[in-house]
Amino acid sequence: MDFSLPRETQALLARFSDFLQREVYPLELAFLNQPFFSIEPELAKVRAHVKEAGLWAPQIPKAWGGMGLSLCDFALVSEVLGQSPLGHYLFGCQAPDAGNMEVLIRHGSDEQKERFLRPLARGEMRSCFAMTEPDTPGSNPTRLAARAVRDGDDYVIDAHKWFTSSADGAAFAVVMAVTDPKAPPHGRASMFIVPTDHPGYRRIRNIPLFGHAGEGYPSHSEVRFTACRVPATNRLGPEGAGFAIAQERLGPGRIHHCMRWIGICERSFQLMCQRATERKIGNTDDTETLANKQIIQAWIAEARAEIEAARLLVMRTAWRIDQAEHHGRDGFYDAQIDVSLIKFHVAGVMLRVVDRAVQVHGALGLTSDTVLSHFYSHERGARIYDGPDEVHKVAAARRLMKPRASH
């Protein structure tokens, strides 16, 4: 067993890391303290530099202007980019666009690819994904209330959605709605592409999270589709395949999120160690810092152990998926238990590490003078989106017990 990375991978990661140090970290304070749209032109310049450096959209195939990295390599890149809240956005691999790109590559018609995927992959437009509803449980999307009724060559969509991330400023939404309420639960819904300037689509508001509604890419909206008529050619994939496509979309998304979370752990860990070493805490003795306190030392050691273990678990999962796909099997199906385990485990590790880093910073940790407060508030959702902890625990336990139950 060899845990070292090939030299080319190390060199690639160093390029991402250098770029982050040079061009991304200096923008963070503006991102944390100013409205998104006011700094968007500055961010666009950095995105152009990313493209010039050949580091754009590492996760999508070269044919679509990306780098075509394997899941394992992209997982490692995602860890580096996750160290800044701007990393994934500036390199063209941010949620929800990355998931929508994957779905369009796999299921889009030629026309949909030209009209929606090409500009999305180039970073010329943004998109959103509208599945969750205020009035039905997001944890069980077979209960969706949204309807899309076939009418001649069109579908008419009526839906009330919320937590549609990045809808503010998005050019189109991928919306999930029930097309056949009488079908078996997993065959009821379909996906549709709806341009956001289409009649019948309305963004109602950006939902305040912990008191902040935000705007643009880092925001989450409530949206309505009212008698929203789209041509049947806007259906994404076959009728009734909505649930299967949503699952397919979430598989790679969970690996990407988990490695991004490891990146957040790494950044928080670095900040925690730095602050502990610099903060003088003694009455008169200037050599006495927070780092001398055993309780802080314990947090640092525990955090390091938790990060290392979480990282190995995610990388093993990504490796298993890559291996299965290499042998012609559905990697995400093979690795369902592993994906559930990393989803809740890594989210928990991240939130504990960020919380300790905030604590070491004292009041400073709560301000927008450090990225920690952003991580703390924006990443609490990690235990809820893409399947809450409890759903993954129940699913993993059921699958783990299956062979025993059959004896």
Ligand SMILES: Cc1cc2nc3c(=O)[nH]c(=O)nc-3n(C[C@H](O)[C@H](O)[C@H](O)COP(=O)(O)OP(=O)(O)OC[C@H]3O[C@@H](n4cnc5c(N)ncnc54)[C@H](O)[C@@H]3O)c2cc1C
């Ligand atoms: C930051 C953020 C971004 C999001 N972005 C998007 C997006 O872009 N598009 C989109 O469509 N949705 C998005 N969501 C919504 C997200 O997918 C849902 O919140 C999630 O699926 C949970 O659904 P719910 O909120 O309706 O909770 P519910 O389904 O009502 O569940 C509430 C709680 O009940 C518990 N629970 C649920 N099921 C079980 C079970 N089987 N066993 C035991 N306990 C259970 C869990 O603790 C869960 O947290 C986002 C959410 C957040 C927080």
